[in-house]
Amino acid sequence: DSGVTQTPKHLITATGQRVTLRCSPRSGDLSVYWYQQSLDQGLQFLIQYYNGEERAKGNILERFSAQQFPDLHSELNLSSLELGDSALYFCASSRAGSTDTQYFGPGTRLTVL
Amino acid sequence: GQQVMQIPQYQHVQEGEDFTTYCNSSTTLSNIQWYKQRPGGHPVFLIQLVKSGEVKKQKRLTFQFGEAKKNSSLHITATQTTDVGTYFCAGPVDTGGFKTIFGAGTRLFVKA
Numbered sequence: 001d002s003g004v005t006q007t008p009k010h011l012i013t014a015t016g017q018r019v020t021l022r023c024s025p026r027s028g029d030l031s032v033y034w035y036q037q038s039l040d041q042g043l044q045f046l047i048q049y050y051n052g053e054e055r056a057k058g059n060i061l062e063r064f065s066a067q068q069f070p071d072l073h074s075e076l077n078l079s080s081l082e083l084g085d086s087a088l089y090f091c092a093s094s095r096a097g098s099t100d101t102q103y104f105g106p107g108t109r110l111t112v113l
Numbered sequence: 114g115q116q117v118m119q120i121p122q123y124q125h126v127q128e129g130e131d132f133t134t135y136c137n138s139s140t141t142l143s144n145i146q147w148y149k150q151r152p153g154g155h156p157v158f159l160i161q162l163v164k165s166g167e168v169k170k171q172k173r174l175t176f177q178f179g180e181a182k183k184n185s186s187l188h189i190t191a192t193q194t195t196d197v198g199t200y201f202c203a204g205p206v207d208t209g210g211f212k213t214i215f216g217a218g219t220r221l222f223v224k225a
Contacts, residue, residue, distance in 0.1 A: 002155070002157070033213075035215075041217075042201070042215060042216070042217040042218050043156065043201065043215040043218075045212060045213070045214065045215070048212060055212075056211070056212035058212065090155055090156070092156075097211065099143055099144060099205040099211060099213070101146060101158050101161060102146075102156075102158065102203075102213065103158065104148075104155040104156045104157070105155065106154075106155050107155050
């Protein structure tokens with residue numbers, strides 16, 4: 001158990017809908033990262049937050065947004081969902097900056113029908 | 114753009130054979146991290162290498178960081194079925210702010 005929690009574990013929704021994925025980092029970690037992993041693919045970095053502020057951005061679509069709250073939990077919002085958005089979404093956390101070890105949560109499996 | 118490249122993409126081995134995956138960066142990395150993702154699981158941190166030429170061992174796993182800090186390798190001696198999974202390397206890349214870029218991973222299949 002990495003100490004990072006993600007909810008929900010599974011999510012099934014329809015095209016055009018909007019969903020919110022939630023992540024709670026390990027105690028004491030200030031950075032939260034979001035990754036997308038499509039079937040049998042690598043980890044695509046989406047975005048990083050550090051202590052409530054956006055720190056780095058990857059290949060995140062405009063339909064996607066995220067935020068980190070004062071209690072350091074983070075949410076990833078996916079809107080106008082398309083079939084191709086079906087994937088595993090991982091959240092990871094680290095003590096501080098981007099060069100620190102990242103601890104991954106169990107992931108949320110999103111299926112868009 | 115700056116990338117972290119990993120080869121091979123897949124590797125099938127017979128149990129007991131050795132396995133190596135290689136990671137290459139176009140730029141110097143301050144450190145390299147290795148993660149393992151079991152089928153159906155999430156990536157789990159294995160190790161971090163920081164120094165040029167560093168070699169670290171974890172039981173049957175040997176990790177190396179190149180002298181130029183641009184490449185790294187993970188070698189598994191005498192693979193076991195418990196070694197199956199995808200091995201990712203990751204390194205911080207400066208894109209106007211550091212972010213950790215993951216390699217595409219090497220998926221290891223071990224036949225008993």
